[in-house]
Amino acid sequence: MGITFLLVYQASAQTFDPGRVKNSLVKVLVTVDNRSSNALTGFVWKSPEQIVTSLHGMSRTGDIRILYQGQAWRKARIKKVLQKADLVLLELLPGQAAPPAGVTPLASYSPEKVPFGSSIYAMGFNGGAAGSSSRQLKKGFVDPETLANLIPKKDKDALARIGFPALDLNILYLEGSLLPGFSGAPVFDGRSRLVGIGDGGLEKGASNVSWIIPAHYLTELENSTSTSLPAGFENLVQLFSAAATIELPQETTASADAERSDTEKMLENSFVSDEGESIEALGFAFYPIKTRSLSEMMDTSDDPENIEMLSDEFALDLNIQLDYDNMYFDIYEDINNGVVLAVPEGQYLYYNPAEEAFQVSGAEGSDMQVYFYGVQDDFSSVNFEELLLVMGETINQNFAFRYGMSGFTVDEEYSVWNEFEGGRKIAWILSLGNEYLMGQDGLQYGLYVYTTLLLTEEKTFIAIATIPVPVEMLALALTTGLDCNNPGIYAEYCTYFNKVFQTFAATHLTNFAY
Secondary structure, three states: OHHHHHHHHHHHHOOOOHHHOHHHEEEEEEEOOOOEEEEEEEEEEOOOOEEEEEHHHOOOOOOEEEEEOOOEEEEEEEEEEEHHHOEEEEEEOOOOOOOOOOOOOEOOOOOOOOOOOOEEEEEEOHHHOOOOEEEEEEEOOOOOOEHHHOOOHHHHHHHHHHOOOOOOOEOEEEEOOOOOOOOOOEEEOOOOOEEEEEOOOEEEOOEEEOEEEEOOHHHHHHHOOOOOOOOOHHHHHOOEOOOEEEEOOOOOOOOOOOOOOHHHHHHOOOOOOHHHOOEEEOOEEEEEEEEEEHHHHHHHOOOOHHHHHHHHHHHHHOOEEOOHHHOEEEEEEEOOOOEEEEEEEOEOEEEEOOOOEEEEOOOOOOOOEEEEEEEEOOOOOOOHHHHHHHHHHHHHHHHHHHHOOOOEEEEEEEEEEEEEHHHEEEEEEEEEEOOOEEOOOOOEEEEEEEEEEEEOOOEEEEEEEEEEEEHHHHHHHHHHOEEOOOOHHHHHHHHHHHHHHHHHHHHHOOEEOO
16 A cells, blocks of 8 residues: 555656646736737746746837736836846836735756656747646757757857857757747746746747757856846847737827736737637647748748749749749647648648548638648657658559549659658658549649658658649640739639649648757
């Protein structure tokens, strides 16, 4: 009986309990201008009047507001800055009411090393939402565990120019990434001990490079003699994706004297909307986190070659100039497994039980679709090239049967695979149906199937797009040319070809977060 009790006690002691730390959590809002504010998470440190959060969310001219327990606003100012670790210690302005009863400061942190693969838990305000939520993440591996060894050269050069965070900064690397609004969030181990502060991540294409600041930097923050924002500060903020921005109605104005001004009342619920809710099934939970242009993602994508090649083919071989400037994608991230999806703006992600897959909304009855399938398992001994052959054959057989075709032929030029840091493997396969399809509109279509296959030791994820291309439209484009920046009478054709390209790009950009 005694041994059983001890085992139960030890198991329960290792379970993170949000209730033990929720009264240490605060929402931090920093005015950027008269129309917008940065929304971050912070936590009360050693005193109810002291708050720790991320330096990159501050503003040289704006007010800093702290929301305690979802109801009590207080104004704050910068007390100390630790530039190299992107941390700031805030203190409440004098002359205000004391923080509400029940606020429980954090007073210590765990000095122990966080083991690779262990679960850690961030508490924060998703997108500046009214209520806090927890996110379970996994400790990743990078060696040595410094910022310089994690981020790509482009971002490393940008940080070097700005001067912080320090490239030799010790970090805790995450598998997955932090949601917008989680900058400054306290991060705990399974025993509810503070181990770090949410900081990432720098944007890399559709996904993010994420890390947390080890909690031992809190000692340096307390001992810092710096009290002002560093030079180059304004150029840093745009690099971070874990900070959220709240847009204020133009007619809303703040009252300097009122404890709960109209602005503050509105901000308490500023980001609560159905658009921020997750789409959950099969152990995956996708959150909409941002919207990005095609060019923004191409600039920092791991492997944009197929998208660039298709763009060249449209322009040079098919005589079609697409409207790339107006191509935007809503980015969804799965917090449980770190999968990142790009969905063409104006469409949405949902779970389709009939397909047992996540799916992108399309025109009803349209054959242009994107499906997402995920599996969590032990893939450490899987031969990736053999898996590619099996999956390629299975997918092509499935869609050949679905569309009544004899089969598909793989386009070798667009079908490649690569291995990236962290053991991530990604393959792209393009196949064309061996026969034309006859559409309900009486047109003939060539049917393409484009597949992105992701694999790590713990999970695999597949994106599959079916892309019908009308033969008659292609013939017209080859003969007369299409300029979709000025489509004129061919606006309908341009809309279709723009969608073809966006569907291909959305499938290609499926990735794991860093």
